[in-house]
Amino acid sequence: MDRHTWMYKISRATQEYIDGVEKFIECAEENLKKKMEHGKENRITCPCHDCYNLKKYSSAVRICDHLFHRGFMAGYTKWIWHGEGIHSEKTRTSDRNRGSNEDSIPTNKEDDAENDKMNEMIEDVEDLLVHQPKILENLVDDSKKLLYPGCND
Structure with a gap:
């Protein structure tokens, strides 16, 4: 059974x-x-429906509880x-099981060039997200701080 099915269906x-x-x-x-x-x-982000990978917990049991009660x-x-x-073997296998395959990708040269650019952009974003996950956390933390003393909005 593919991931999308067991996680959401x-x-x-x-x-x-x-x-x-468990996996x-x-x-x-x-x-x-x-x-x-x-x-x-030293903590794991929780991918439950409510925490949305923005909250972290040291206990895997708590994350399991969230996933069983709230879902992903x-x-x-x-x-x-x-x-x-993003391009790991596990997710590629899951995508193939869901029916996506290389045959569905357009083959003309302009579309290939666009796909190459898109893949490069995705890899750049992956580097930011995977190798520098503190960026999002810092943005979330900063968004909760006052812009300047006395600022209410």
Whole structure:
């Protein structure tokens, strides 16, 4: 069963959903270990519908609880905040299982050039998101601060 199906199309009480959440937690914990080895992080972002990868927790049990009660945030089938790159083998396999394939990509040279540019842009964004995840966190934190003393809006 592909990710999109178990994450969004079936009941959260099914064995398939439970198994999928366990795989997600394994991926997230493995990524956390790598980050901790480099002294970068000691918490996991929560991809539940309410936390939206903006809140972090040290307990995988709490994240499991959120995922079972609230479900995953919309569209998070590529776990880029949990150690999986945008172009990882796991997500490519999942995409193939959902029916997308290389044959559906246009073949004329102009479209190929556009696709190459798009792929480069996606890879640049991936570098920012995956290798510098503090950027989003800092933006969120800064958005909660006053612009200047006495500013109310």
